Amino acid sequence: MISTGNDIVALKAINVARTKQQKFYNKIITGSEKALYEGQFSERLPFEYFVWLAWSVKESVFKYLQRLNPELIFSPSKIKISKLEPPSSQRVSHFEGRDFNKKTVYEGIIDYSPHTFYSRTIITDDFIFSVVSHTNNFEKVMWGIKKIGSTDADDQSKAVRTFALAMLNTLFPDSELQIDKNNHSCPVILKNDIEILVPISLAHHDHWVGYSFQV
Amino acid sequence: MTREETLNELKKVIAPYTVNKEMLAGINDQTDLIRDLKINSANLVDIIIDAEAKYDIEIDYDSADKMTNVGSCLDVITEKINQK
Numbered sequence: 525m526i527s528t529g530n531d532i533v534a535l536k537a538i539n540v541a542r543t544k545q546q547k548f549y550n551k552i553i554t555g556s557e558k559a560l561y562e563g564q565f566s567e568r569l570p571f572e573y574f575v576w577l578a579w580s581v582k583e584s585v586f587k588y589l590q591r592l593n594p595e596l597i598f599s600p601s602k603i604k605i606s607k608l609e610p611p612s613s614q615r616v617s618h619f620e621g622r623d624f625n626k627k628t629v630y631e632g633i634i635d636y637s638p639h640t641f642y643s644r645t646i647i648t649d650d651f652i653f654s655v656v657s658h659t660n661n662f663e664k665v666m667w668g669i670k671k672i673g674s675t676d677a678d679d680q681s682k683a684v685r686t687f688a689l690a691m692l693n694t695l696f697p698d699s700e701l702q703i704d705k706n707n708h709s710c711p712v713i714l715k716n717d718i719e720i721l722v723p724i725s726l727a728h729h730d731h732w733v734g735y736s737f738q739v
Numbered sequence: 740m741t742r743e744e745t746l747n748e749l750k751k752v753i754a755p756y757t758v759n760k761e762m763l764a765g766i767n768d769q770t771d772l773i774r775d776l777k778i779n780s781a782n783l784v785d786i787i788i789d790a791e792a793k794y795d796i797e798i799d800y801d802s803a804d805k806m807t808n809v810g811s812c813l814d815v816i817t818e819k820i821n822q823k
Contacts, residue, residue, distance in 0.1 A: 533781055542785070551784050551803060576781075583780060597807070598780075601800040676758070677777035709774055729779055 526658065528723045528738045529588030530667065531580040533652040534730030535573070543572040552600050553578045560608060568610060573647060577630065578605055580654035581643045585636055587710075587725050588656055594708035605643075607633040616646055620668035620691065622739075624655075633660075651729075655736040666691060667736040672728075680728035688724060688735040695739065713737070740820060745794075745813055752789045756782040768810025786812075794820055 542548050552575055553561075561574045569577075582603040590596045609631045616628045624644040632643035634656065642660040646653045646669070653669050655662070668691055672683040685703045692701050692713065702714045703724065711726050712719045724737040740748075750763055757763055757776040772778045772786070787803050790796070790812070796819035798806075806812045 531780075538781070539785070542788070545788075547791070548784060548788055551787060551800070579781065597804045599800065599804045729781055 525592055526723060526738055527588045527591045528655070528657070528665065528725045528736045529584035529586065529591075530653070530655045530725045530727050530734055530736035531583040531587065532654075532669065532727040532729050532732050532734040533576045533580050534732045535576070535650055535652065537730035538572065538576060540572050543575050549575045552582070554601055554604055557605050560605065564608070565610065569647075573652065576652050577645055577647065577654070580652050581605060581632055581634060581645060581656065583727075584643065584654045584656040584725070585634055585639075585641050588641065588658075589636075589639070590708070591710045591723060594710070603634060603636045605632050606635050616648055619670065622664075622666050623662045624665075624667075631660075651732045651734075653727075653732075653734050655725075657738075664739050665736055666695070666739055667734070669732065669734045671731050672733055673731070675730050677728075680733055681726075684726045684728050684733035684735055687733060688726065688737065691735075692722075692737070740817075742813060742817065745816055745820075746809070748793055749790070749809070749812055749816065752786060752793050753778070756786060766809045768808065768813070770809040772807060772809070772812075790816060796820060796823065 557578055565574055582600045585603050586598045611628050611630060613627045630645040634641040634643060641656045643654055643656045644662055655665060655667050657665055668687055670687050689701060699715050703711055704714055706712045711724050713722050713724055722737055727734045756778045759776050762776060773780055787798050791798055794816055798819060802815045806815055
């Protein structure tokens with residue numbers, strides 16, 4: 525079964541000093557990922573951005589798989605980014621759409637034995653947003669990022685649902701869709717109270733929300 | 740340290756990362772950190788680091804991965820305290 529997973533990290537809400545502490549980042553990135561940073565990214569990306577990029581990718585992989593295996597435990601140290609290609613341009617022109625502009629995203633390959641995943645990550649001064657897929661082709665992935673006014677968890681939850689539903693309603697205009705959670709707390713899309721086979725992932729952090737779904 | 744004493748200290752560790760203070764006051768083993776206390780997953784590592792400092796313990800990867808609800812947090816912390 526195909527799934528989807530995304531995550532967003534609000535950069536204004538992270539603790540930069542703490543992220544740079546070894547005891548902190550060691551719980552998120554592996555030695556090989558630190559070497560990847562030092563070899564390829566240390567001159568173009570602050571270390572704390574890299575740590576949270578890794579977190580967002582790993583959380584996305586976890587969300588992807590948790591839908592299929594509700595008992596799965598999130599183990600950041602076991603989800604390994606083996607390859608990461610930087611964007612050729614940092615200018616992000618749009619925050620919602622289908623597929624990604626390869627010039628503006630970090631493209632990753634992630635090993636989580638026995639699985640391999642592919643990631644797309646957008647980094648701005650405000651957020652890090654990642655989506656993962658089982659294939660390196662994201663043409664069937666819809667995604668969106670939005671800034672909201674409130675940081676209250678219930679408001680974030682409502683805002684991201686409203687945001688994702690607006691896109692879903694343009695794709696399925698004659699359907700009365702809702703987003704709810706299943707018994708395992710995974711978000712699902714309902715049509716007339718019946719789950720449809722469009723996997724969706726929701727994320728929020730501080731003033732930012734994001735979604736991804738697979739069509 | 741009794742389990743109740745450990746729980747009371749754990750509440751102080753968790754407090755900065757949840758706005759759901761009413762639920763925090765009444766947490767039990769089944770309370771889920773993300774689902775019930777609305778803690779953002781990005782803060783889970785903060786809680787582990789703060790717990791290490793609070794109890795003067797080291798929490799390894801596998802143990803940290805288990806710390807998703809209050810009961811599992813208490814189990815891990817108690818185990819690590821006993822290993823000191």
